[in-house]
Amino acid sequence: MIGRARQRQTRGNTTKRVLLTAAVLMALAAPAVAGPVDWGGLAGPTQAQSRVYGGHALGCLDGAVALPLDGPGYHAMRPSRERYYGHPRLIAFVEDLGRFAEANGLAPILVGDLAQPRGGPMRSGHASHQSGLDVDVWFRPVPPGEVGDDARETLSAVSMVASDGTAVDPSRWGDRERRLLRAAAEHPDVDRIFVNAAIKRALCQADHDDRRWLRKVRPWWGHDAHFHVRLGCPADSTACTQQPPVPAGDGCDAALDWWFTAEARQALEDVRKGPRRQIGLSDLPAQCRAVFEGS
Ligand SMILES: [Zn+2]
Numbered sequence: 134m135i136g137r138a139r140q141r142q143t144r145g146n147t148t149k150r151v152l153l154t155a156a157v158l159m160a161l162a163a164p165a166v167a168g169p170v171d172w173g174g175l176a177g178p179t180q181a182q183s184r185v186y187g188g189h190a191l192g193c194l195d196g197a198v199a200l201p202l203d204g205p206g207y208h209a210m211r212p213s214r215e216r217y218y219g220h221p222r223l224i225a226f227v228e229d230l231g232r233f234a235e236a237n238g239l240a241p242i243l244v245g246d247l248a249q250p251r252g253g254p255m256r257s258g259h260a261s262h263q264s265g266l267d268v269d270v271w272f273r274p275v276p277p278g279e280v281g282d283d284a285r286e287t288l289s290a291v292s293m294v295a296s297d298g299t300a301v302d303p304s305r306w307g308d309r310e311r312r313l314l315r316a317a318a319e320h321p322d323v324d325r326i327f328v329n330a331a332i333k334r335a336l337c338q339a340d341h342d343d344r345r346w347l348r349k350v351r352p353w354w355g356h357d358a359h360f361h362v363r364l365g366c367p368a369d370s371t372a373c374t375q376q377p378p379v380p381a382g383d384g385c386d387a388a389l390d391w392w393f394t395a396e397a398r399q400a401l402e403d404v405r406k407g408p409r410r411q412i413g414l415s416d417l418p419a420q421c422r423a424v425f426e427g428s
Pocket of ligand 1: 259267269360361362
């Protein structure tokens, strides 16, 4: 018994050595691929044509463009995080929404995360924002001229939802926020927008001369202090994964009521307690390896 065990062990050691050697050779040839790699540590975008690969929660992007930190009607927040990159269509969308705010006399919009310089999974925060087509826009207004370099890093987003989670806070939520959401939803490149269910409910209960835009505004957890805008796949990116279409109708129905149930709260708890998904290079579209390793 002992002899056979030792024999097995020797064989095991040999196998281990072969595997180790193979691993070292692979490591010399290419970065480790099995585990997650740090997309946040990359120096800058690739110099390639702008292209989206994969989807919002499993993707990356070539030739990303940096959002200028200030433009008409907007300010980019938390630049130290280096998440102000996106597909050119996303940058154009942010600039369009800023111009809308300015042209309509609304306080400038504060822009949160877009994507990392080459997209990809983030170390912290979002599961999406990987393909350069997602952007967070804070709801809170800030008087013009009050966003200097310090404020950019220290100002916080402010919730528009009352503490019980069932309705908006009328002291904060109002016409400006509604108009920004409508302008974003009516932008031709926008596929959908995520907001807290209480915000969706407030939109449903308000009078609108046209309700078609409500369809694009979807309820989700969180999203009480910012709205999350997601563009559809750009025409130049054939390897971009399109999401299933948003259901027909304005979404002001039983599906919205679900978000206020105990079941929805439990589902959120389950997500919070569950493990964070670890995404390695091999989980992403094949093009993302070149994006990660390229210059
Ligand atoms: Zn977001």
